[in-house]
Amino acid sequence: MLDYAGLEALAAVVREGSFERAARRLHVTSSAVSQRVKQLEERVGQVLILRGSPCTGTDAGKRLCLHAEQVALLENELRRSNPDLLSDTPIPTLKLAVNADSLSTWFMDAMAEFTSGSNELLDLRIDDQDHTAQRLKEGEVIGAVTATGTTITGCNTWPLGTMRYIAAASPHFVEQYFADGVTPATLALAPIMTYDRNDRLQDRWMNQYHLVAPRSAPPRHFIPSNYGYVRACEVGMGWGMHPTVLIEQQLALGSLVELLPRKPLDVPMYWAHPRSAQASLERLTRCVMAAAKRWLEAV
Amino acid sequence: MLDYAGLEALAAVVREGSFERAARRLHVTSSAVSQRVKQLEERVGQVLILRGSPCTGTDAGKRLCLHAEQVALLENELRRSNPDLLSDTPIPTLKLAVNADSLSTWFMDAMAEFTSGSNELLDLRIDDQDHTAQRLKEGEVIGAVTATGTTITGCNTWPLGTMRYIAAASPHFVEQYFADGVTPATLALAPIMTYDRNDRLQDRWMNQYHLVAPRSAPPRHFIPSNYGYVRACEVGMGWGMHPTVLIEQQLALGSLVELLPRKPLDVPMYWAHPRSAQASLERLTRCVMAAAKRWLEAV
Incomplete structure (x- = not known):
């Protein structure tokens, strides 16, 4: 051994x-x-x-x-x-990679259920859903919430459902930048709220609905904090893509409004871990699947 | 030139x-x-x-x-x-380093006021208040909210006031871990909610009030997200240090309760930028000072 x-x-x-x-x-x-x-x-x-x-x-x-x-x-x-x-061995810590939006919504349920049933500790890395798989591949984490549905070498992957994003901004911001409608021309000038350099959701949304003006480079703010990101949109600094489940309250209150109704961006999410960790992560995987089922849209 | x-x-x-x-x-x-x-x-x-x-x-x-x-x-x-x-030059982006708790509270006001009066874009780095000064020294950012009151070479430093932190957890967590009181012995076993490896606030609080048991290494969760950090305490994963201004609602609702009344940790905050940037950052500095004055305790 x-x-x-x-x-x-x-x-x-x-x-x-x-x-x-x-x-x-x-x-x-x-x-x-x-x-x-x-x-x-x-x-x-x-x-x-x-x-x-x-x-x-x-x-x-x-x-x-x-x-x-x-x-x-x-x-x-x-x-x-x-x-x-076993004598008094140290309590194990599980390193997990999670995207910020999952952590702010359904993943908290999974953690609460998991930790209430045991003494294991969690050590979270927050990264874009397109980059968490990389951390898993490199052995930095033992489990990851990821948007990578393709096989990750040596890993088991479980579909969790779809996180639905909508483009939203403050009513004042919409008035200021989109009085002439939400078009490639107006979007080219309106500041985009961006989480970090890995965050391509806003671009994916504009691409999906053909809203990109040729050779345009819209201005961008970068705020790598989930709470800060939503608040910055509420105070009118920019428009951004938000998970619908995260901004229900803001939409109800009217502090955020949707830029274009019925034009969501659906991002499928997966749970992945090394095949060798299957036995040791069984209970965590159950908690993750149960929480995702309650919060995410079925695929 | x-x-x-x-x-x-x-x-x-x-x-x-x-x-x-x-x-x-x-x-x-x-x-x-x-x-x-x-x-x-x-x-x-x-x-x-x-x-x-x-x-x-x-x-x-x-x-x-x-x-x-x-x-x-x-x-x-x-x-x-x-x-x-000037012909159409690109819009400048200001790189700033801010601690997560400031961003979640008073700094949002400063950003909202600053960006509403101009077209400058912001690019935020989020780091512990003890580490933002380093990013300034290395030239990575042009301005920083920092806990470093000592002179930073080549920089101007402005006192902003004090952020007051209290130790808090969910009522269920307090029942589970502190039925025998909040003592060095009970704190040695209760999971600590930690933002990241740089976050020493919990240890500083225990040191300040002589609550550290010798050779103890309390279990720690790591959740580097502000919203996630508060929520994880609410769902009962651990106890943590929270800015009072950030958890007013949770305290009022009773989803978080203070571990020990009248035992706060006061952290003085500063705004710092390179002396050479004085002229170009004048308006931002005004917005920062004004917002801090409304939110932080006077020193």
Whole structure:
């Protein structure tokens, strides 16, 4: 079997970013951590950590960390059923990648249900739904909500349903920029609210409904915060694509209005995890599927 | 004077992350962009771009990009007062670093006022208030909301007031973990809601009120989303530090309750920008000061 003391040291260094912090976390000296990692590297015959600030895992190192997490999850299940078999091992932390809109809506239900039934901890990475699969591929996370329906090597993928987006802005903004209608010409001048450089939803919507003027480069604000994104549209800084479930209240109150009725953008969502994690993630997957079923549109 | 065609190309490459995207943005060929950057590098005698994916600026390159942004802002002011003097130059984008809690509360007011009075675009980086100053020092942003009151080299710093944080959790969570009171012993076992690895607010609060048990390592969830952070506390995943202004509604409804009354954590906030940007940021600074005055506690 693998050298699990070395693996624990490796995982702590990658998680904490330095040998010193890993040592504090494991209650040993930092030279002990260094030695354990070195021995593990010699045994597997590969460099596992890129020494720097912060220290990061090499591809092989990240793969081993993922393995360590899966083992910790299985140990935790074992402890739940047979408390006497295991002494006080640390509580496992699950690294997940989720898109911001899912986190603000249905994914919170899944987390609440999952954590209320156990002691596992969650460590979330927030990224665009088109980029979460990449983090899974690189072994940075053990599970991901993604828009990538195609097979991810070594992963199981489960369809969750569709998140429906609509284009919306404040009534004042609509008056100011779209008095002559929502057309390629007016859209070329109206500031677009953008989440980050990976956020292409606004462009996809304009493309889908043939609303892009040739050679136009509409002005863009960038606000990488979900709450900030909605609020910035409410105060009239720009128009943006919003999940309908997220802005129901704003639509009812009239602080946001739809740019074009009956022109939604439907984004199918998937849950994906490494095939090897199937057993350890079974309960989380059940929670994710149940919450998605309540919130998302069936495909 | 500097070679501004080269500077525009440099700024576009750093902003877009590649020569190809910069070329599309500037409506020229990518070899033209490459040539302009190369000429600029030869003139200043330094490498300005680290070719990679994405391309990033060297220290000197970032410093020149910051200069280009400041000139663009001044040009925009000039155009506002004398529209005829300038042909159709691109609208400037201000890169700002803001902590998530400021963005969710008072900073939105500042942005709304600033953008309603002009066409400038905003590009926000969200980071911990202890780390935004670093982004300013590195020339990544032109202005920052920061908790760093000490002088930042080459920058002007303005005190904004104090953001008051309180420790809060759901009533069910308090019942579950703090039935025996909020003590070092009970806090050692209760899951802490953490924004990201830079978030030390929970630890600062426990330290300030001597609530840390020796050698304890409380379990931690990580949810780097403001809205998600508050919601995760509401659904009972953990306890966390919240700005009082952000959770007024939750406290009134009772979905969140304070762990210990009259034990707040006060975090002084500052606005900082490069001294050289004083003229170009005058109006933004006014909007920031005015909004902070309405929301934050006076020091």
